Amino acid sequence: MKQVQMIVTAKDSGERLTDKGSVPVLSRTSGEVADVELDLSTKYQSVIGFGGAFTESAAYTLSRVSAKNREKVIRSYFDPTEGLGYSIGRVHIHSCDFALGNYTYVADNDTELSTFDISHDHQWVLPLIKDAMKVKGGSFTMLASPWSPPAWMKTNGEMNNGGQLKEEYAHVWARYFTKFIEAYGKEGIPIWGVTVQNEPAAVQTWDSCIYSAEEERDFIKNHLGPIMHSEGYEEVKILIVDHNRDIIVDRASVVLSDPEAAKYVWGTGIHWYVSEDFGNVGKVHELFPDKHLLLTEGCQEGGVKLGEWFTGERYGRNMIGDLNNWIEGYLDWNIVLDEMGGPNHVGNYCDAPIIADTVTDTIHYNSSYYYIGHFSKYIAPGAVRIGQTSKINSLQSTAFLNPDGNIAVVVMNETDDVQKATLGLEESKLEVELQPHSIATYIITK
Secondary structure (H helix, E strand, O other), rough: EEEEEEEEEEOOOOOOEEEEEOOOOEOOOOOOOOOOEOOOOEEEEOOOOOOOOOHHHHHHHHHHHOHHHHHHHHHHOOOOOOOOOOOOOEEEEEOOOOOOOOOOOOOOOOOOOOOOOOHHHHHOHHHHHHHHHHHHOOOOOEEEOOOOOOOHHEEEOEOOOOOEEEEHHHHHHHHHHHHHHHHHHOOOOOOEEEEOOOOOOOOOOEOOOOOOHHHHHHHHHHHHHHHHHHHOOOOOOEEEEEEEEEHHHHHHHHHOHHHHOOOOOEEEEEEEOOOOHHHHHHHHHHHHHOOOEEEEOOEEEEEEEEEEHHHHHHHHHHHHHHHHHHHHHHEEEOOOOOOOOOOOOOOOOOOOOOOEOEEEEEEEEOOOHHHHHHHHHHOOOOOOEEEEEEEOOOEEEEEEOOOOOOOEEEEOOOOOOHHHHHHHHOOEEEEEEEOOEEEEEEEEEO
C-alpha cells in the first residue's frame, strides 16, 4: 500500500460520506496476520454497477417540487463525482404499483400490437431518464421489468391481484417486450436487459402475474427467447426469477437446467425481501457458474422512515452479503418518493433513500442514501471482487479491485461499540477503528 484514503458515515456524528483523508500505512512483520486479510491473487465476479428505479411515482414526485430541487436530486444520484455515480437503472414496462394507476401501451384485444404507443411515459418517466443521462454523461445499463400483462391477456381479466398469462397470448406478450425495447431505443434509451416477470410467485393487490418456474421456463424457451432473437434483440439480456432469495435456488434450477431455455438466459434477478439468506445467492452461482446474478430490487417497506439508521444498515448488510456471494450489481427500488412514501395506486407505501416533501418543497436524505454511496461512489463498473478472509465477526466487509488499479474496501460496524481491527495487504497493514453504527470505505493505492 502506498496510500489509503478513508471515507466515513457514522450515526452519532455529522459524518456523511465524509473524506477523512489519508490513513497511516504500517509495515508488518513476516508471518503477521491481519484481522481482515486481502488477497489480490483471488478474483471473483466483475461489477456492472449500482443504481435505482425510474418509476412513474419517482418521476411524478420530482415534477411536484421546484426545478432547483428536482435538479438537486438528479445530481445527487447521477453526477459521477458530486453524486452517487449511479450507472444502472430499472424501468417498469407499463404500470406497476409505484405508478399513478394501471395502464398499458396498447388498446384492448389488439393482438397485432398496431396501437402500441409509449406516449404515457413521455409525461414524466422519459424526461427523468433523459435528464439523468445528461448528468451522468451517457446512457445507463437499463433493466426493464413487467409487473403484469394487459388485463385482456390474463386469466383473471385484470392487471392486479395475480392471475396468469393466457397461453393463447404468450406469443403476443413476448412481442410486446420487443415493441417496448424498440420504442425506448428510438427515444435514445437502450434497454440492456429484461426480466420475465416481477415477483412471479406473489399474488399482489397491485399489478402482478403468477408464473410457476416451469411456466417461466416454457415462456422463455417457446416465446420470449425466440422472438427476441428473430426481432434482432438477441443482445438484450433475459433475467429470470426477479424475486426473493428464499425461492431463487429452486426456481433458477428449473429454468437453467433446461438447455433450450438456459441458452436464452443471461442470469438470475434477486429481490431482498423476506430472506437474508445470502448463501442461496452463492448456491445459484455454484450450480450455474456460467450465468450471472443481479440484485434487481430492494427497499424499506412500510412508508417513510425519516432519520432512521436501521434502514441504511439494512442496505449495507445486504449489499455486502450479496456482493460476497457473486452479485454483479445492485438496483435500489424508487430513487425518490414523496412525503407519504408514494404515490402508490394501492397504498403500498415504502421508503426511499431520498424523500421529496412536495408540500414544503424540501429534500430529505435518509441514511440509506449514504450507505449506498459507500459502494456506488467507490466501486466502479468493471471492478473485480478480490479475496478476503476475516477473523473478526463484529465487522462486515467486501473488497474490489477497480479498473484504475485502486482497491476499494467497504467495512461496516452494526454494533453499539467501537470496533478496532487490522486490515492487511501484502507487506502492509492498516489499523482501523469504526465508531458504533458506522460504515467506512478505504481506497487503497498500491
